Amino acid sequence: MPKKTKHKTEYLCSSCGHVSLRWFGKCPSCGKWDSLEEQVHETPAAHRSAILTGPDNPVQLSTVDTESSESRIPLEVEELDRVLGGGLVPGGLVLLGGEPGIGKSTLLLQILMRLSRRGMKVLYVSGEESLSQIRMRAERLGTCPEGLWSMCECSLEKIQATVKELKPGFLAVDSIQTMSAPGISSAPGSVVQVRESTAIIMQVVKTMAIPTVIVGHVTKDGAIAGPRVLEHLVDTVLYFEGDRSHSFRLLRTVKNRYGPSFEIGVFEMTGKGLRQVTNPSRLFMGDHSNPVAGAVTVPCLEGTRPIMVEIQALVTPSNMAMPRRTTTGIDSNRLAMLSAVAQRQLGIHLQEYDIFVNVAGGLKIAEPAADLGIIAAVVSSVQEQPVPETMAMFGEISLTGELRAVGRSELRLREASRLGFSSCVLPKSGSSALNVPEGMELHSSPDIVHAMRCAGLLGV
Ligand SMILES: Nc1ncnc2c1ncn2[C@@H]1O[C@H](COP(=O)(O)OP(=O)(O)OP(=O)(O)O)[C@@H](O)[C@H]1O
Ligand SMILES: [Mg+2]
Incomplete structure (x- = not known):
């Protein structure tokens, strides 16, 4: 008789990602109250293929070709390149976090427009705004260049297929909280969805060596929404912050696998988008x-x-x-x-x-x-x-x-x-x-x- 698949209920901490079989009022791992969310474990972890594939046997590191990982793509904006440690890395996954309305989409669109003006094919996936809204913002930031592809989509299955077909040189996903992964029934933005969606994006962009930025919303207490595992998964975590009463914004590197952390880039929000401030002391x-x-x-x-x-x-x-x-x-x-x-x-x-x-x-x-x-x-x-x-x-x-x-x-x-x-x-x-x-x-x-x-x- 075939074995019946059993749906297992687990409780996942939205703060630290701790998994437990029982619900607790306080997370046994990080001590946060009321952070455990119920999830039905529909997809065993084994369904996901390994994110990175390589030779089966170990190789001597000195013989490994480093050519592709060295070819950084500088954005030629001093403040941005500094926080990225010199530019985008092929296959590098960047998480851009920030409060609502701080200017994450504006920053991303400006990067995309810049790269497409240099002749690169770039793809902007938005789960939050319509194409005409994106176009309106792009017009405000300058003339909308050719080579900037955009789609409004929340299904990762479709996004995955589009990326494989279009083969963009740079991918932006705005935001990870609106995405839904195939086979997961939890609501978009839930811990499981956010984690699975990031893993899927990572798998695609790492194999195709596409530099990618995903936008992540922050919670009331300032942490990037979703479990901590999200920050562990990505290569770089940037945090966009600023005081609402001031027009300047700080882009801070919280984590970087390819460059120094704790760097900041300073920008000013203007009617024509974000302008870099190279001499911020004043x-x-x-x-x-x-x-x-x-x-x-x-x-x-x-x-x-x-x-x-x-x-x-x-x-x-x-x-x-x-x-x-x-x-x-x-x-x-x-x-x-x-x-x-x-x-x-x-x-x-x-x-x-x-x-x-x-x-x-x-x-x-x-x-x-x-x-x-x-x-x-x-x-x-x-x-x-x-x-x-x-x-x-x-x-x-x-x-x-x-x-x-x-x-x-x-x-x-x-x-x-x-x-x-x-x-x-x-x-x-x-x-x-x-x-x-x-x-x-x-x-x-x-x-x-x-x-x-x-x-x-x-x-x-
Ligand atoms: N015409 C304008 N002149 C000056 N600043 C503007 C103008 N239009 C928008 N802004 C600024 O852009 C900000 C919105 O930027 P954006 O939509 O990129 O933020 P976001 O972080 O993506 O927000 P969300 O979390 O809602 O997606 C506004 O808060 C405002 O400060
Ligand atoms: Mg936005």
């Missing part, structure tokens, strides 16, 4: 005619690129039992720690004040090199004493109040000097060996007390 700096208390400029590093960023602090007397520590662009725990260090080392009674810290231009800073700038902005605000406007500051602060050296100090100094800063307070350790730009005065400080004196924030 965007994140203040524009004061006179120095103001509570504002300090820090040379930060985003990937390999230095950016001058203004950190602003406002310290006001508090009438609350638990004074507020509110931040935008930096971690509030970091501010709490730095306030405690300032309180102990500088003898300022910050427990009586509410502290608000903001990074100008909506940038998010995670590196500890901004510590000194944050503390200086807070002290400057509480003392109502501005830091000289031509002075920049950077350095990590330890719990004992010492300044610790940070990476790439020379690069930071060069950027500060280029933008007209003539002095800089920085950690003493390692500063004697630095190649200092001409006209830049260094204040090498061993600890925050010395650094605050150099900035004129404490009596000498």
Whole structure:
């Protein structure tokens, strides 16, 4: 008697991809609440052929031909090529994530138009917009070139067939949440659909060596929708972000198998689409005619690129039992720690004040090199004493109040000097060996007390 196929019910975590046979309120793997979704396991994993095929026996790596993987396709847009690590890689699968309306489709269409103008046959698959809507956007971005093929389709079976027939040089899928894979009955956008759809696209484009970008929506808490396995599957994860109140957008490399991570590209959203900003420091700096208390400029590093960023602090007397520590662009725990260090080392009674810290231009800073700038902005605000406007500051602060050296100090100094800063307070350790730009005065400080004196924030 033939064996009856049994449909097995599994529960999959939409956050980490953990599979369990029972439903739990809290994912046993990542600890997230209410993230387990029921799925009927209709397609055994064995139905999928291996994504990559190669010789059956192992070969010596030194004998493997690398020609095809080296031939990157530069987009000739400096900001884009930087985040991609030099250009598109044949067969490379890029996931482009971002909030609704941030400009993902615009960016993608601009890339497609650029490539098709260079004579490449490109295919734009949209599951979200009609052909006339895409055409309207293309017209807004410039004249619609020949060689730009477009289709509105959600079925991956049809997309797969079209790609095999058309053999495009570049493929864009907007968005993965609208696609449905054959044989899967779950709704588009569900964890299973997203994962299977990505696997199918990957199989096609890897075998045909087509560079591909797929768009992925983000969830409320900012993660790319779908399980983490999606990010593991693709070669590169780019994240398009920006502040709605500002016109500039940041394209950030979260993961890259073919280039450095944590690079950023800066763009400005205009009526004619996204325009690259090659000199972004001015965007994140203040524009004061006179120095103001509570504002300090820090040379930060985003990937390999230095950016001058203004950190602003406002310290006001508090009438609350638990004074507020509110931040935008930096971690509030970091501010709490730095306030405690300032309180102990500088003898300022910050427990009586509410502290608000903001990074100008909506940038998010995670590196500890901004510590000194944050503390200086807070002290400057509480003392109502501005830091000289031509002075920049950077350095990590330890719990004992010492300044610790940070990476790439020379690069930071060069950027500060280029933008007209003539002095800089920085950690003493390692500063004697630095190649200092001409006209830049260094204040090498061993600890925050010395650094605050150099900035004129404490009596000498
Ligand atoms: N004429 C215009 N002038 C300036 N900016 C515009 C104009 N038209 C559209 N935009 C900008 O483009 C954005 C929409 O871009 P796009 O549709 O590419 O976003 P998206 O990330 O693909 O959105 P979704 O997630 O809905 O697909 C708008 O939020 C707006 O900022
Ligand atoms: Mg879109």
